[in-house]
Amino acid sequence: MATKQAKAPAEGGAAGGKSKLKLIILGVVALLLAIGLSVGATWFFLSRGDKAAEPAKEEASAAPTRQPAIYQDMAPAFVVNFNQNGRQRYMQVSVALMARDQAQLDALKVHMPVLRNKLVMLFSGQSFENLITPVGKEMLRQQATATVQELAKQETGAMTVEQVLFTNFVLQ
Template sequence: MASTTANQQTVDVPAKSGKLKRILLIALIAIFAAGAAAGGMYFFLIKHGVGSSKPAPPPPPPPPVFFALDPMTVNLLSDDGQHYLRVGLSLKLANEKMQEGLQQHMPEIRSRILLALSNKHPEDLSTLEGKHALAQELKTLIEKPTDASEPPVHVEAVLFTEFVVQ
């Protein structure tokens, strides 16, 4: 009897190894599919420029327009009345449209500038700070509207091309 019980024991190992192979096969297929999808997305995004590390540079701004005014000579306020200022100005503008607007009203603008310059003392213009303050004052005067119907003029900077105080 002992011999019959030993022969009845069977091993079910082959059934477990079939399940393990099936699980490994499914896992390998899933990993391969995920890798293929990731690779496809990477090449698609590279081809169409999405996600590139360098953004497109912005277009360069248009070059400024410099508008030179005729030189002006004015008497300055002083005790002896013997001081004068000769000044040449250039205006830095954003575009040519601004220049056209200024040219149409140039007599009025020159008058404003001459009146403002003739109201200065030589001591006010002798320092660098005085010259910067004068440039800012002239910028404000030039930007002041001449007509209510016209769009405002924007002057980026008033530049001195000639500056003689005597």
């Protein structure tokens, strides 16, 4: 009887070992299947995204490209004075014009004295309190851009200048 009891646990242990081995094999197969599905789904969605991007690339190449920017410095720098609470204040501003067409910029150069006059009048009409803030400087730059674009449209018939840029700005 002792031999029968000794064999019984040995058979149960072998059966338990086979089931653990099957469980490990099933786990590995399930893991490999999950990895394969993940890689396949990723490949499917990425390859589908590339096909959708191709028409956008074709449309972008068909659209006209912007010409490179051309910068024209306005020399000498603008120096204007204004009064603030009975005190004389000065402002020095170096200005550059940004355009895309050299021929239109050359046509605007003919009218440079009028352009400089309009900018001097604009700069001298500012208040010191507004100009010491970054927002005030940006507002002045936008006003200068609008003034230059208005003159360019009036004199040359085209909006020659895209932006007016301040390359140096000193308040005293």
